[in-house]
Amino acid sequence: MLDEKNDKYERIYKTSRDITVRSKRVIFTLHRIPGVTEEVKESLMSSAANELRDIEQTLMKHIAMELRDEDPHQFVYAYTSGIQEYIEALSFHYFLMTGTIISHNDAQKKVTFGNGKEDHADVVPLSVLLQPKEYILGIADLTGELMRFCIKCVSTGDFDKCYKICDILKTMHGGFLSLGYIPAKELYHKMMVFKSSLHKVEEACYSLQLRKSEVPAEMLSDVFAMYDADENHAHFM
Template sequence: MNAKDGGSRKRKQDSAQSQKTEGHESDDISSCPLISAFKTFQLELDTKHDKYERLVKISRDITIESKRTIFLLHRVTSVPSTEELLTESEVKLDGVRQKIRQVAEELRGEDLYQFHRAFTLGIQEYVEAVSFQHFIKHRSLISLEEVNCRLVFLNGDKSEEKGIPSEKQGPQALTFQVTPTDYLLGVADLTGELMRMCISSVGNGDIDTPFQVGQFLRQIHDGFSYIGNTGPYEVSKKLHTLKQSLGKVEDACYTLRVRGSEMPKHMLADVFSSRAALLDPEDGVA
């Protein structure tokens, strides 16, 4: 055996030993508690981010459908009968609630406030839509308890999918609770829709609705005044917009009361709109 053969065999042995050592090191790294912990954290973060993105998409759908319901409800000033319109709006709101049910499914077993920013805008828009519908029906403000009572869903279908008869297991309730902050922000946004409703109603010869809305807005303003600057920042910021909406309605109602008898009804809407427009340049907060 010459020196060349001996050197080649030595290199092969060293290579095999190196591969074996690398394999042991790889096994040691994969079994390291620190690496395992970081892999667990990675999986948890990825799962949380995926859930957050799904909630953002659902919230966007809730916002769109709620806005469509509000646009539909604005037709109440131009239709002879409101029953059919309210029935149609209820069907749309039922569809929105099914979207909220998806949010509740995503939040099952989770801390709501970890994902609150993902769906808060959609919930505020839903509160605005359902409170607008409630005002048209009853000329009053829907309570937070009434809003949450409509967000209780039965999950009897889940037991049937698992092969367990639902009558034996009993219906399971899945609930979604609107937070007080989302409720207040939705009610604050309602004031803008009521001001638009005033303009439309006057254009159709209805001069009673603006005064009803004005009284209603004063009550809401009084309620928000108790909160003042002690509540969340978003609430205090929207309080300024609420004051502006109330001022526009009151100023227009004053015009209707003083000049309403001296001009035709079809011209009152122009007066109402012009008086509201005069206040727009003073708007400090959108």
């Protein structure tokens, strides 16, 4: 029995690593959007959506099947890194589509599947347990992606997107502060990174307000070149 659980844990862990890799691919695709034509943007968004859907219908569903008739809490740590990276990618795509942050309930629906037994309506559907903690940690990681996206938008003259990102980050920061204590040591580090990201976005928007009437849009990117280079270096370390 113990060997079976260990084997299952290892299978879930390996699947989680695949989810992490493919979710990072989605994020990379979305970061190509600033500065492209509307047609290319639609193509990139569609590509990201298809990749997310495939992650859900293959890798996530595989984990859900492994968790069938099991206590999912026993295996959460096997897939926590993958689910957090997936939430980061999913919420990034969702924000670019809607300008809002996907809710925990809607994210859970993405990884909840039919029970495969249509003639047994009372059977619990297959799902990957998305604990609030994993959702929160994934959303916390999103803030860094939004900061990087904002800085890239400066160089393309998409100032409205920068202001929108600044507003949503401020709202998210207030939301995180209202959470109180959460038993997740990772969150402390993520909040430090979040504060740094928010500061950079606020500084970018402040500089835009001061300089956009004096400096051509294509030159404003020089103001933030150091931020962009530093963040890209840190992101791919």
